[in-house]
Amino acid sequence: MTELMPAEGVFSLIWLLIALPLAGATVLLVGGRRTNAWGPYLAILTVATSAVLGIAMLVSMMGHSAEERSIGQTLYSWVFVGGFQADMAFQLDQLSIVFVLLITIVGTLIHVYSLGYMAHDANKRKFFGYLNLFVAAMLLLVLANNYLLMYVGWEGVGLASYLLIGFWLHKPSAAAAAKKAFVINRIGDVGLGLAIMLMFATFGSVTFGPVFGAAGEASEGTLTAIGLLLLLAACGKSAQFPLQAWLLDAMEGPTPVSALIHAATMVTAGVYLIVRSNVIFTAAEWAAVAVIIIGLITMWMGAVIGSAKDDVKKALAGSTMSQIGYMVTAAGLGPIGYVFAIFHLLTHGVFKAGLFLGAGSVMHGMNDNVNMRRFGALRTVMAITAGTFIVCYLTIIGIPPLSAFFSKDDIIHASFERSPVIGILAMLAAGLTGFYMTRLVAMTFFGKARWEDDAHPHESPKVMTIPLVILAIGAAFLGMSLVYWGNIETWLEPVTGLQEVPLPLPSWVYETVTLALVLIGAAIAWTMYARREVPVEAPHGSWLTRAARNELYGNEVNDALVVRPVYHSSRWLVWFDNKGVDGIVNGSAAFVGGLSGRLRRYQTGFARSYALSMVGGAVLVVLALFLVRVS
Amino acid sequence: MNPSSYIVLSAILFSIGAIGVLVRRNAIIVFMSVELMLNAANLAFVAFARMNGNLDGQVVAFFVMVVAAAEVVVGLAIIVTIFRTRRSASIDEPNLLKY
Numbered sequence: 001m002t003e004l005m006p007a008e009g010v011f012s013l014i015w016l017l018i019a020l021p022l023a024g025a026t027v028l029l030v031g032g033r034r035t036n037a038w039g040p041y042l043a044i045l046t047v048a049t050s051a052v053l054g055i056a057m058l059v060s061m062m063g064h065s066a067e068e069r070s071i072g073q074t075l076y077s078w079v080f081v082g083g084f085q086a087d088m089a090f091q092l093d094q095l096s097i098v099f100v101l102l103i104t105i106v107g108t109l110i111h112v113y114s115l116g117y118m119a120h121d122a123n124k125r126k127f128f129g130y131l132n133l134f135v136a137a138m139l140l141l142v143l144a145n146n147y148l149l150m151y152v153g154w155e156g157v158g159l160a161s162y163l164l165i166g167f168w169l170h171k172p173s174a175a176a177a178a179k180k181a182f183v184i185n186r187i188g189d190v191g192l193g194l195a196i197m198l199m200f201a202t203f204g205s206v207t208f209g210p211v212f213g214a215a216g217e218a219s220e221g222t223l224t225a226i227g228l229l230l231l232l233a234a235c236g237k238s239a240q241f242p243l244q245a246w247l248l249d250a251m252e253g254p255t256p257v258s259a260l261i262h263a264a265t266m267v268t269a270g271v272y273l274i275v276r277s278n279v280i281f282t283a284a285e286w287a288a289v290a291v292i293i294i295g296l297i298t299m300w301m302g303a304v305i306g307s308a309k310d311d312v313k314k315a316l317a318g319s320t321m322s323q324i325g326y327m328v329t330a331a332g333l334g335p336i337g338y339v340f341a342i343f344h345l346l347t348h349g350v351f352k353a354g355l356f357l358g359a360g361s362v363m364h365g366m367n368d369n370v371n372m373r374r375f376g377a378l379r380t381v382m383a384i385t386a387g388t389f390i391v392c393y394l395t396i397i398g399i400p401p402l403s404a405f406f407s408k409d410d411i412i413h414a415s416f417e418r419s420p421v422i423g424i425l426a427m428l429a430a431g432l433t434g435f436y437m438t439r440l441v442a443m444t445f446f447g448k449a450r451w452e453d454d455a456h457p458h459e460s461p462k463v464m465t466i467p468l469v470i471l472a473i474g475a476a477f478l479g480m481s482l483v484y485w486g487n488i489e490t491w492l493e494p495v496t497g498l499q500e501v502p503l504p505l506p507s508w509v510y511e512t513v514t515l516a517l518v519l520i521g522a523a524i525a526w527t528m529y530a531r532r533e534v535p536v537e538a539p540h541g542s543w544l545t546r547a548a549r550n551e552l553y554g555n556e557v558n559d560a561l562v563v564r565p566v567y568h569s570s571r572w573l574v575w576f577d578n579k580g581v582d583g584i585v586n587g588s589a590a591f592v593g594g595l596s597g598r599l600r601r602y603q604t605g606f607a608r609s610y611a612l613s614m615v616g617g618a619v620l621v622v623l624a625l626f627l628v629r630v631s
Numbered sequence: 632m633n634p635s636s637y638i639v640l641s642a643i644l645f646s647i648g649a650i651g652v653l654v655r656r657n658a659i660i661v662f663m664s665v666e667l668m669l670n671a672a673n674l675a676f677v678a679f680a681r682m683n684g685n686l687d688g689q690v691v692a693f694f695v696m697v698v699a700a701a702e703v704v705v706g707l708a709i710i711v712t713i714f715r716t717r718r719s720a721s722i723d724e725p726n727l728l729k730y
Contacts, residue, residue, distance in 0.1 A: 603729050605727060
């Protein structure tokens with residue numbers, strides 16, 4: 001663990017990265033309707049300024065040597081109780097800076113896009129306030145130098161996610177989805193809370209430096225427990241199996257929210273958590289294996305769900321789950337995978353934001369319809385949206401030399417370095433990615449028009465298409481520039497470590513096989529959904545299709561395993577409370593009441609009867625005294 | 632000195648007083664019976680004081696007399712007031728203070 005350097009020069013403004021969007025959120029949410037006119041522009045300005053600051057910091061950081069790139073800034077002592085100390089302190093290192101840039105730059109583009117997307121919404125100002133709140137919380141999450149402060153950011157993004165999923169709260173489905181996301185996230189948050197407590201109990205600190213420094217001394221059992229609790233937290237936030245059910249419902253929120261929170265940044269917080277805690281996972285082997293298993297399961301679940309959904313946003317959400325499954329798998333591989341998890345996270349953040357915003361642009365032109373069976377042939381009417389979407393599509397399926405070709409292949413390589421089973425599963429999932437993404441693109445932009453009668457699709461305004469173009473360019477070239485120019489592996493190595501294991505076959509073999517699988521998947525999808533007629537009503541489908549449409553029965557499983565048992569036991573508890581506990585309390589009260597009703601009959605009002613009882617009592621006392629004396 | 636005859640007399644007086652309180656209805660008679668019981672107790676106190684040769688019992692007897700005098704003042708005042716309102720000195724009639 002390298003020592004943190006003091007924050008000097010541009011780094012003395014680390015706090016401002018968070019403070020700017022936070023101030024924007026405060027002004028917009030507290031200022032109320034007075035800020036309606038200029039509020040959204042202020043929101044964009046704060047995030048854009050943070051982005052500029054972030055870029056300046058990256059440039060300044062690149063001027064330092066690798067050992068001097070971890071910068072710490074302590075604002076004040078936040079919690080100081082006995083032996084427990086947590087400061088309001090930030091750590092900006094090679095890992096956090098890439099997150100800062102992802103959050104602020106993609107965040108800025110999505111803010112600008114929202115200007116067009118939410119133009120006619122009465123609550124536009126509130127929307128931008130929440131978005132700013134989200135950006136501030138997310139930056140706090142990645143910049144905190146201790147787990148407690150990170151927890152604040154962690155809860156903050158959860159809150160912002162809740163508020164934004166339920167933004168159209170007049171729709172019951174949106175309100176329910178927001179509640180569902182919040183409740184399922186709570187389960188993960190409990191994991192993080194317990195992990196923090198366990199860390200304090202074991203290491204006496206919750207600050208990154210001391211915890212990671214002392215991790216080697218703790219017993220493996222403790223480390224495994226901490227690792228599994230952190231994994232639970234990551235599962236909740238990143239929609240990994242078994243806490244995945246909320247993400248698909250979260251698509252009820254406005255599309256920019258889906259792009260920013262539920263694709264590019266917040267759902268990747270779990271991956272950040274695992275990679276940030278890499279010291280713990282490297283030491284706790286079984287926790288890392290659990291991470292791989294969860295990642296693989298989710299990778300496949302997401303891909304299968306994405307292959308069957310007709311709702312364009314839910315299909316993309318399935319894809320997000322699957323791609324985050326890739327990242328989590330990579331993060332579980334240990335030092336051979338951490339770097340690639342973050343690499344894929346960055347490229348995914350850009351191209352998935354582009355895909356979601358593209359889907360939003362399509363919905364914008366189609367009266368907010370999301371049913372892909374009612375799309376088709378849209379490339380003819382929305383050329384820019386279609387063009388950018390197809391660039392992002394080619395990126396996600398991993399066509400060389402676009403971004404995901406590098407990032408996903410790196411993960412597949414790393415998987416093979418660990419075990420051929422993981423590698424083959426990851427490789428086949430890449431083929432499935434080719435299938436579901438081609439299906440999505442074919443149903444939306446190609447084939448015959450199946451529009452509803454009142455739909456008049458049109459291209460979106462420039463304020464929406466320009467961010468799309470920027471994201472598409474980023475999606476295409478980010479991977480290449482990070483590999484050849486940015487050299488992401490050596491950049492992240494001081495934080496995450498890096499290890500390479502030689503493979504039995506040359507790397508081009510894996511790349512070719514993966515690409516072949518992707519093309520096969522894409523070809524199958526193309527024949528099924530572009531060459532053939534797509535029915536407007538969904539056909540009955542095979543059992544697998546039906547299961548995938550029902551999100552692989554994730555909700556039903558939750559219902560059967562958690563909701564119904566809890567419901568029934570609470571019903572039983574209510575019964576027990578009413579009859580049992582209340583019965584004892586009310587019964588004893590009734591008993592005392594009845595008894596006193598009888599006893600008060602002895603208050604006759606006749607003075608002489610009182611005197612008689614006094615005499616009787618005195619006689620009894622005297623008799624008792626005699627008895628005592630005798631015996 | 633053998634106090635037994637004094638104690639027996641005290642017990643007899645006390646019993647007469649107690650029975651008087653229990654069986655008589657006239658408040659004045661009941662009051663006198665109460666005085667009789669107090670004085671039976673006084674007799675016992677004085678007898679024991681004499682037997683033990685110290686003054687403790689006699690001191691208590693004086694206290695009892697003072698308290699009894701005060702009690703007579705209050706008690707008689709109450710009885711007279713009750714007699715004025717109800718034209719009767721029976722203690723069975725004022726029985727409003729009950730359940």
